[in-house]
Amino acid sequence: MKRTRRDAVRIRHQRVRGSVSGTTERPRLSIFRSNQHIYAQVIDDVAQHTLVAASTLDTELKTSLASGANCEASTAVGKLIAQRALAKGIQKVVFDRGGNLYHGRVQALAEAAREAGLDF
Template identity: 45%
Template sequence: MDKKTTRLRRAKKVRAKIATQKVARLSIHRTPRHIYAQLISADGVTVVASSSTLQAEVKKEISYSGNKDAAKVVGKFIAEKAKAAGITAVAFDRSGFKYHGRVKDLADSARENGLEF
């Protein structure tokens, strides 16, 4: 198996577990250059809020979009949007990525700004 297939296999297992919990899901995706976060409703159909390093308000606060500082800013913005939508408790879907580095910093920043995992 290649690296991407292995990651997607892990992601499928995590998403199956989250689906049984019936809570909103904070899903992330990272590339070497950017990081993206989406808040998906409990039914798994609707994207309630999203944030990424491509958005103008995020770009104003960062110098480079592929580092931990950028991930912290994205975590802060997604938490603010979630609170505005009335969501405080979420399940963290790391999409098969290791809980390390930028993924961990995004999650910690979202927690610090009011989301509960």
């Protein structure tokens, strides 16, 4: 049976999650990319609790973005997740690309979060 792109992402995600986990001191910045939107969460894996979240569906971003599926939208989500994390006192995170390649929308989100002050 032929492996689909979604299967490849799932397999990469399992492999990445084996080596990446967040702690209370350094939580995990997890990315999920769909065809129409992008989502980011800062997660404490020890407590199994989401500390901060942002996506292209947030009311702050939804009205100002023409589309949720481009690099411009990913940059806006990266800035927003960094602002919310810094407001909660989170400065250092571990980046979890969620099985996606570090390219395009995932890279744009990561670079925007770094520029806004997150350290990873």
